[in-house]
Amino acid sequence: MRPAKLNGLLFLLSLLIVWELVTEARWVNPLVVPPLSRILRIFWELVISGQIPWQIAVSMKRAALGYLLAAAVFIPLGIIMGLSQSVHRALEVVIEMLRPVPPPVVIPVALLFFGIEDEMKIFVIFFSCAWPMLLNTIDGVRGLDWVLLNTAKTFRLSRAKTMWQVVLPAASPQIVTGLRVSLPIMLILVVISEMVGSTDGIGYFILDSQRRFKVAQMYAGMLALAILGYTLNQTFNLLYRSLLSWHWGMMRRVE
C-alpha cells in the first residue's frame, strides 16, 4: 500500500474513533449523533433480520425499471435525432423547454397520475435519466465519422446492419457515458421520490426512522445507501471497462 493511502486510512480511522469517544462521553446529544458502535450494531441487526436487504430490493426494482425504460426509449430516440437533422430540429425546442425542470419537481405530477405506487417512482426516474441518456447519445451519433456511413452505403449494407455494425459501435462510448452519468441520478431520484411519497424503500426507511426518532436506525439506513451507491458505481465501472475494451478493439480493426 502507498504510504499516502495508509495515512488516509489512519486519518479516517482516527476520525471514527473520535466519533465513538465523543458520543460515548455524551458530549453531543445521542438523539442527534449516536455512538458509532451502536449504529454498526443496529446496521448488522437490520441486515440479518432482512429488513435492510428488503428495503434495498424494493428501491432497486423501481430504480432499475425506470432506468431501463429510459434507456429503451431515449437511446433509440437519440440515435434517430443524431442521424436526422430534421427530427432533431423538430424536437429541439420541446426538449429545451423541459430540460430546465429540476427532476424532483416532477414528483408531484407523478403523484397526481400514479398515486404513491411504484409507477410514480418509475416515471420520475424515467424522466430524470432521460436528458443525460438522450443528449449523450445525440452527441455520440453526431460525432460519427461520415466516411464510416458512406462506406457502409458503398458496401450496400442494409439499414439495420448499418445501425448495428456501424452507428451503434461507433457511438457507444458516448452512449455508455450517458448511462453512467444517469446512474447516480437514478439513485438520488429513487431516494427522493420514496421520501416524498412511499410506504417502503430505502429512502422511506431513512426518513421514517428519523420521524420516529430511531436515530441509529436512520444512520444505518444511510450506511446501507452509501454501500449501495459504491457497489453500483464499481459494478458499472467494471462493465464500462469491458465494454470499452471491446470498443477500442473494434475501432482498431476498423482502422
Next chain:
Amino acid sequence: MEERNKFNWAGWLSFGFLLLLWELGSRSVPKLQLFIPPVSQVSTALAQLTVAGPIAEHFTITVSRFAAGYFLSAALGVSLGIILGYFRSLHSLVEILIEVLRPMPSVAIIPVAVLMLGIGDSMIVAVTVYATVWPILINTLDGVRHIEEMLIQTGRTFGLSQRKILWQVILPAASPYIGTGLRIGLSIALILVTTAEMVAGSKGLGFFILDEERSMNSSNMYAGILVVAVLGYIINRLFLLLEAKIMKWHHGMMTRQTA
C-alpha cells in the same frame, strides 16, 4: 454552423402543436382535466397567483435559499479545492474520507439535517451546501492538479509571493475546471432546495407545488412547475453569459502566455 443561427421554425411549430394538442385534448376529455387542465387554465392560474402574491413569496424564499446555499458552496468548494490541490499531503490525508462520503446520494442527508437544525431555512441551506460542494470541490481540485508544475515554478522564480501565485497563476489556470464545477453545482443546488422544501418545508416553490398537488389544485401545481423551470432556465443562462465573459478573458490570458 449557419443552420444553427436560423430561427428553428420546425421546433417552435411542433412545440406550439403540442400545446394546442394539450389544450384541445384536455377540453374534450373532462375526465382528464383533473390531471391535465387546459394550458389556458394553467396560465390563468399563474397570472392569478402572481397578482395575488403567493407565487412571488414562494419564489423569493426559494431564490434566497438557493443563493445562500450556492454561494456558500462556491466559496467553500473553490477554496477547499485549491488548498487540497496545492498541498498534496493534505489531499492524500482526506482522499479516502472523500471517497467514503461521496457515493451516498446527498439527499439522504436531509433527515440528519432536520434532526440537527429543524425545518427552517438553515436546514435547507445546509443540505444544499453539503450536496453542492462536491462537484465544485472535485473539479477545482482536478483543475489545480492539472496545472503544470512549470507555471508555478516560473512564478516562484520571478519572486511572486504566495498570494500572487494563487491569484495570478493558480486561479486563472484552473478556471475552466472551476467553471465546470460551478455549472454542475447550479442544477444540483436547485434540485436540493426544491427537494428539501418538499420533504420538510412549509414554504418555497418545492413546498408550494407538492402542497397544491395534495389539495388537487393541478392548475396551480403546473403553474408552480412552470415558475421553477423558468427559474432554472434563467439561472443557467445568467451563468453561461458570465462564464463566456470570464472565459474570454481567460483565453486572452492563455494566448498571451503561449505567444
